[in-house]
Amino acid sequence: MPDFALNQDVELLRLITTDDPQEWEALFAAARRQRETYYGREVYFRGLVEFTNYCKNDCYYCGIRCSNHQVKRYRLSLEQILQSCRVGDMLGFKTFVLQGGEDPWFTDQRVLEVVEAIRKEYPDHAITLSIGERSRKSYEAFFQAGANRYLLRHETANDAHYRKLHPAAMSLTERKDCLFTLKDIGYQVGAGFMVGTPFQTPENLLEDLRFLQALEPHMVGIGPFIPQADTPFGGYPGGTLELTLKMVALTRLLLPKALIPATTALGTIAPQGREKGLMAGANVVMPNLSPKEVRKLYALYDNKICTGDEAAECRFCMEGRIRNFGFVPNMTRGDVAGWNRSA
Ligand code: 5AD
Ligand code: FES
Numbered sequence: 001m002p003d004f005a006l007n008q009d010v011e012l013l014r015l016i017t018t019d020d021p022q023e024w025e026a027l028f029a030a031a032r033r034q035r036e037t038y039y040g041r042e043v044y045f046r047g048l049v050e051f052t053n054y055c056k057n058d059c060y061y062c063g064i065r066c067s068n069h070q071v072k073r074y075r076l077s078l079e080q081i082l083q084s085c086r087v088g089d090m091l092g093f094k095t096f097v098l099q100g101g102e103d104p105w106f107t108d109q110r111v112l113e114v115v116e117a118i119r120k121e122y123p124d125h126a127i128t129l130s131i132g133e134r135s136r137k138s139y140e141a142f143f144q145a146g147a148n149r150y151l152l153r154h155e156t157a158n159d160a161h162y163r164k165l166h167p168a169a170m171s172l173t174e175r176k177d178c179l180f181t182l183k184d185i186g187y188q189v190g191a192g193f194m195v196g197t198p199f200q201t202p203e204n205l206l207e208d209l210r211f212l213q214a215l216e217p218h219m220v221g222i223g224p225f226i227p228q229a230d231t232p233f234g235g236y237p238g239g240t241l242e243l244t245l246k247m248v249a250l251t252r253l254l255l256p257k258a259l260i261p262a263t264t265a266l267g268t269i270a271p272q273g274r275e276k277g278l279m280a281g282a283n284v285v286m287p288n289l290s291p292k293e294v295r296k297l298y299a300l301y302d303n304k305i306c307t308g309d310e311a312a313e314c315r316f317c318m319e320g321r322i323r324n325f326g327f328v329p330n331m332t333r334g335d336v337a338g339w340n341r342s343a
Contacts (some may be wrong), residue, residue: 004030006254009206015250016202016243024246031249031281034256039283043327044259044334045318046095046128047088047289047311050298051076051114055101057132058167059155061197063228063299064101070230074294075105078114084311085118088289089125091315092331096122097151097286099130106131108138112145119146126333130190133174136181143185150182153192153221157211158204165197179215188336190219190259195247196239197225205247213254218336219284220251220258223265226301241270245280252281257337259284268305274318275325284334285322287314 004027005011015027052075058065076084085096096118100106106114111131118127129142130151139150154175156162162172182189193208212220224239244266252260261284262277270276274285288295288306295307306314319329 004253006250012209012250013202013206016205016246018246024242027246027249027253028280031252032279034252035281035283038257038337041327042283042330042334043278043322044095044284044330044332045093045315046097046261046284046286046334047085047091047093048097048099048286049076049081049084049088050099050288050290050294051081051084052100052103052106053294053298054103054105056104057102057170059170060165060167060232061194061225061228061301063231063301065231068228068230071299072297074297075103076291076294078117080291081114082117082121084289084291085122087311089122091289091312093289093315094124094331094333095126095128095149096289097128097130097149099151102132108134108141111138112141115142115145115147124333126335128190133178136185139178139182139185139187143187147187149188149190149219151190151192151219151221152178152182153190153194154179154208154211155193156197156200156204157193157207161197161199161201161204164199176211176215179217183215183217188218188339189215190221191215191217192219192221192223193247194223194225194239194265195244196237198233198236200225208247209250209254212251216255218257218259218339220255220260221263222247222251222260223263224269226265226268226303228299228301238269241266241273241276244269245276248277248282249280259334259336261286264288264305265301268301268303272321275321278322278325278327285318287311287318 128149262274
């Protein structure tokens with residue numbers, strides 16, 4: 001096992017800030033070994049359906065924030081969502097991730113319709129929701145209807161930093177409460193954060209890791225912040241590849257069983273960013289299943305990759321990339337290690 005004393009804040013901070021490439025490599029190697037304990041060299045596939053880019057929130061970093069009037073807004077119909085899932089199923093996906101902005105048009109009733117329709121057609125697939133903050137009652141209803149997993153990044157675990165990234169109407173406490181509620185209901189839960197957001201300090205990143213240890217999420221999404229020109233943070237520098245990889249590796253070491261995606265954002269800032277993510281301990285990829293016409297419109301940040309590709313192209317491109325690095329594509333549901341479906 002790794003000989004890093006990660007329980008000590010000073011040591012963890014030192015690793016977050018080290019600029020010694022040899023130490024990075026040691027960290028990545030340790031993270032790879034740790035990943036192999038539970039998951040071998042398997043990489044799990046999730047099909048992502050970005051079904052609405054309407055959002056009532058106004059996060060300063062995000063391209064689909066409500067104040068951005070440059071965005072052409074879209075919503076997929078129930079039939080379009082189902083069609084995307086069918087394409088995904090034909091390509092072998094056993095997990096559908098339904099992601100969207102916080103779109104009030106998608107009332108609980110409408111979300112339920114979507115979940116029920118997918119569940120009816122695909123009794124054994126995993127359904128993952130990523131639609132932001134809702135009440136416990138809503139989360140319970142979605143779960144009853146057949147949703148299994150929920151992604152809700154905490155974005156930053158530090159309250160003062162959270163307030164620098166979001167308008168006053170949003171609160172970190174509420175977001176953290178949502179995460180604990182989701183876990184309590186029985187979802188497999190994904191938290192996560194961006195690396196290199198404006199005003200972020202190494203101490204903030206340390207807090208992110210400690211928060212993850214307290215929450216014990218089943219999944220952790222980590223990606224670099226990438227400026228989007230039409231947002232208040234459009235002029236700030238983005239997060240770096242190295243720091244993002246270090247955070248992926250440290251997360252793997254602290255949460256050995258976590259499912260950690262090599263994110264699209266990581267692939268956007270470096271030619272083999274996602275592959276490097278896998279080499280730093282990640283074990284999930286999320287190719288896009290959204291209809292080609294709307295891909296470019298789900299622009300959380302600039303220069304997003306894969307927006308011109310059909311679902312099938314992405315699926316097979318990703319498989320090739322994974323194999324090139326000695327990993328094994330895994331198209332099963334890929335629940336977290338030790339998960340008991342009936343529990
Ligand atoms: N750069 C990188 N990631 C972003 N997200 C939103 N805006 C950006 C950006 N400019 C991330 C957030 C959100 C997830 C869906 O996308 O972490 O939770
Ligand atoms: Fe999408 Fe390569 S993974 S085109």
